[in-house]
């Protein structure tokens with residue numbers, strides 16, 4: 481991480497819970513920041529926690545998140561989720577519509593929406609990388625310390641991320657506590673994968689915090705109410721082409737999905 485990136489990350493920490501401000505007219509590049517507390521998704525047997533921060537400068541996104549207590553040694557897909565028609569919160573047990581006691585990917589989506597950004601470690605960060613598990617962090621010792629900057633997003637996605645209603649979701653659970661993704665229950669995204677590989681583990685709603693580049697007024701204290709509900713992301717873990725295809729299909733149904741799928 482270069483110094484500039486570090487500076488971008490440091491500034492927003494000043495104003496947790498402050499209201500965000502949107503810069504200028506609707507078509508303008510967006511700047512601002514926010515953070516999220518990552519908490520275990522209810523029903524999914526995860527004893528983990530974490531924090532995430534996002535910072536956007538003129539539609540260029542920097543994301544950091546740190547989480548501990550995840551399934552060690554396994555890759556964990558992570559995304560920023562949002563949909564206009566989602567509920568901008570993390571799942572609750574009432575979202576367990578199939579009644580199995582867990583929140584799977586599709587159950588989670590109703591709460592936190594579709595994938596807008598895939599928090600990969602390199603290369604593409606769009607929804608089409610949602611399941612490219614080779615490019616997500618592996619939790620060494622159960623910990624992930626993720627940092628990535630220079631993620632170019634659209635004005636619309638930047639607005640969503642700063643809206644106070646976007647979710648950060650880290651996927652991959654271990655229901656049977658055997659230290660790996662397995663089990664007889666298959667992923668609702670792709671039956672070739674265990675549901676453990678794709679079910680959401682941690683979720684947090686990105687509370688809009690402040691305009692990082694506003695010369696004044698940007699750090700005034702707000703209600704902080706946007707953090708009152710939680711949210712989760714959806715999908716993943718599996719990395720198979722089939723799964724990726726499913727994710728792409730789902731993503732296609734969300735608004736402003738770009739068309740081309742490269743594999």
Ligand SMILES: [Cu+2]
Pocket residue numbers: 557558559560561595649650651713714715716
């Ligand atoms: Cu996700």
